[in-house]
Amino acid sequence: MTAAPHGERRSPGMRLDIVSIFPEYFSPLDVSLIGKARERGTLDVRVHQLRDWTHDVHKTVDDTPYGGGPGMVMKPEVWGEAIDAIIADGRAAGSPAADSPITGSPITGSPATGSPITGSPITGSPATGSPITGSPITGSPATGSPFAGGPEASATPRIIVPTPSGRPFTQEIAQELAAEPWLLFACGRYEGIDSRVMREYGARMRVDELSIGDYVLAGGEVAVLVMVEAIGRLLPGVLGNVHSAVDDSFAPGAMRNLLEGPVYTKPPVWRGHEVPEVLLSGHHGKIARWRRDEALRRTVANRPELAAAIDPETLDKHDRKLLDELAFRVGPEDMAN
DSSP states (O other), X not given: OOOOOTTOOOOOOEEEEEEESOGGGGGGGGSXXXXXXXXXXXXXXXXXXXXXXXXXXXXXXXXXXXXXOSSOEEOHHHHHHHXXXXXXXXXXXXXXXXXXXXXXXXXXXXXXXXXOOOSOOSOSSOOOSOOOOSOOOOSOOOTTSOOOOSGGGGGOOEEEXXXXXXXXXXXXXXXXXXXXXXXXXXXXXXXXXXXXXXXXHHTTSOEEEEESSSSXXXXXXXXXXHHHHHHHXXXXXXXXXXXXXXXXXXXXXXXXXXXXXXXXXXXXXETTEEOOGGGGSOOHHHHXXXXXXXXXXXXXXXXXXXXXXXXXXXXXXXXXXXXXXXXXXXXXXXXXX
């Protein structure tokens, strides 16, 4: 999985760097919507072998944890060299962020308008010199946007660290990340990455520790595949129909805190099961009402905690009547009907 050959002109897009000790894990990014987005230049995906930045014969990336306990912890030195080298490469090549960051909604807006990254990804021997020098970026990360600091901020990736101890990765966060011009994913293994790595880079750029669920995996690679697909499909031109993302479960707007209802296609009858008559009616208002009702029903049944978080101000009289029929209440007990 490489970048475009040197000198080949590609349309501008988002740069994704992924660092892992199992780069072969990411072959699925060559297929389907994400693969097509890479071919078009909407996504510039570069996968790096973390062990390339080790200096011992065994290419060691982990060590025993301070304080004792089972498992191993990934060493900060190797991660520091890898991240420094990737950032230096992005700055030298001219990252998308250095020209013009993406603004607005990733669904309805435009992709980054800066120059695409060309040339080969970082391979072979790691950078062995000093880390990036110059004035560090100071201040606080800008909520929901790339770090707005000094001159280096315009050529700095947002770092994503998948971990079960992170904040939940949601559709809203996917929307936020889809507006970034450059993301760097750090795939931990074993007991995770030495916490000083996140502290070091979090002082200079935006670092997010994110979890895809309340369970533990063998490493961050699967989580990164999930996040990249969720983010990539929101980029302009990736989906065949832009409205597909608008009607997704959890999508901001009418579908916030709602699961998408059941879907149907031809034939109208299959093994005795009929498509709901309203969907064959051609009456757009009734179809929209049915779909919202089904979304409410499914959310109450499968994710009651999401339904409980619905803003009562977004419910109309019909919504409230349906929720009463389902014996489900949103908001305070004395909510007006």
